[in-house]
Amino acid sequence: xxxxxxxxxxxxxxxxxxxxxWAEALGWSVFSPGVTTYVGPDGGPVGDxxxxxxxxxxxxxxxxPEPKTATKNRTHLDLATTSAAHQTELIARLKRLxxxxxxxxxxxxPWTVLADxxxxxxxxxxxxxxxxxxxxxxxxxxxxxxxxxxxxxxxxATDWTLHEVTDDHASLRSAEGAGPYLEFLRxxxxxxxxxxxHLDLLPHPGDDKTSExxxxxxxxxxxxxxxxxxxxxxCLTDPEGHEFCVLALPDAER
Numbered sequence: 001x002x003x004x005x006x007x008x009x010x011x012x013x014x015x016x017x018x019x020x021x022w023a024e025a026l027g028w029s030v031f032s033p034g035v036t037t038y039v040g041p042d043g044g045p046v047g048d049x050x051x052x053x054x055x056x057x058x059x060x061x062x063x064x065p066e067p068k069t070a071t072k073n074r075t076h077l078d079l080a081t082t083s084a085a086h087q088t089e090l091i092a093r094l095k096r097l098x099x100x101x102x103x104x105x106x107x108x109x110p111w112t113v114l115a116d117x118x119x120x121x122x123x124x125x126x127x128x129x130x131x132x133x134x135x136x137x138x139x140x141x142x143x144x145x146x147x148x149x150x151x152x153x154x155x156x157a158t159d160w161t162l163h164e165v166t167d168d169h170a171s172l173r174s175a176e177g178a179g180p181y182l183e184f185l186r187x188x189x190x191x192x193x194x195x196x197x198h199l200d201l202l203p204h205p206g207d208d209k210t211s212e213x214x215x216x217x218x219x220x221x222x223x224x225x226x227x228x229x230x231x232x233x234x235c236l237t238d239p240e241g242h243e244f245c246v247l248a249l250p251d252a253e254r
Contacts (some may be wrong), residue, residue: 003022003201006052006111011196026136037061075197080131080138139181150184
């Protein structure tokens with residue numbers, strides 16, 4: 001048994017607007033089936049979005065009443081580029097869409113740090129061979145104190161393969177070698193406030209969500225009460241306090 005990362009959950013004051021931003025940024029489509037705004041690649045001949053997507057880790061924007069604080073998110077997206085010209089063009093296009101440059105202490109680096117219109121930080125990377133086939137999202141990056149411990153937990157929690165682990169950095173990717181990486185980057189600060197960006201995981205068809213959640217607790221996950229009430233998903237935190245949710249399988253996959 002193992003879970004699959006299926007989407008990045010982003011909280012926003014204006015969910016539809018932030019959904020449109022990310023759809024334009026990634027060259028994907030946007031769909032609002034209800035309260036949330038889902039962003040992903042077209043999945044069929046008529047342009048319908050498929051959930052869960054078989055390859056991409058998509059985006060789900062959830063409206064909340066509170067604005068982002070000045071605190072930097074501990075989870076962010078890295079966007080891939082294919083050339084120096086592509087990086088320059090993408091940065092310019094993102095700024096036209098409402099992204100702004102931000103200083104998170106990065107100093108002189110070959111990538112550019114931006115924030116979406118509500119202040120959620122992300123990076124536009126210079127071309128890197130390792131990300132040539134990931135799609136527009138190169139990696140979901142999580143700041144942490146101990147990348148090795150995070151690799152153990154998330155490697156056990158998901159069906160993704162560990163690619164690298166050091167004292168400063170760990171990375172995992174789907175066993176099929178498709179889609180973005182999940183990376184853990186050592187930082188000196190610790191988590192102090194709830195993040196506005198987190199991962200959502202999903203069981204595989206035929207697996208039992210309740211059993212999967214129980215297994216995560218044995219790996220070190222902790223139950224999280226956000227006032228969510230009676231909902232079909234389960235909110236948890238990893239051993240360093242990063243929030244994530246285990247979603248219920250769609251009826252077609254049960």
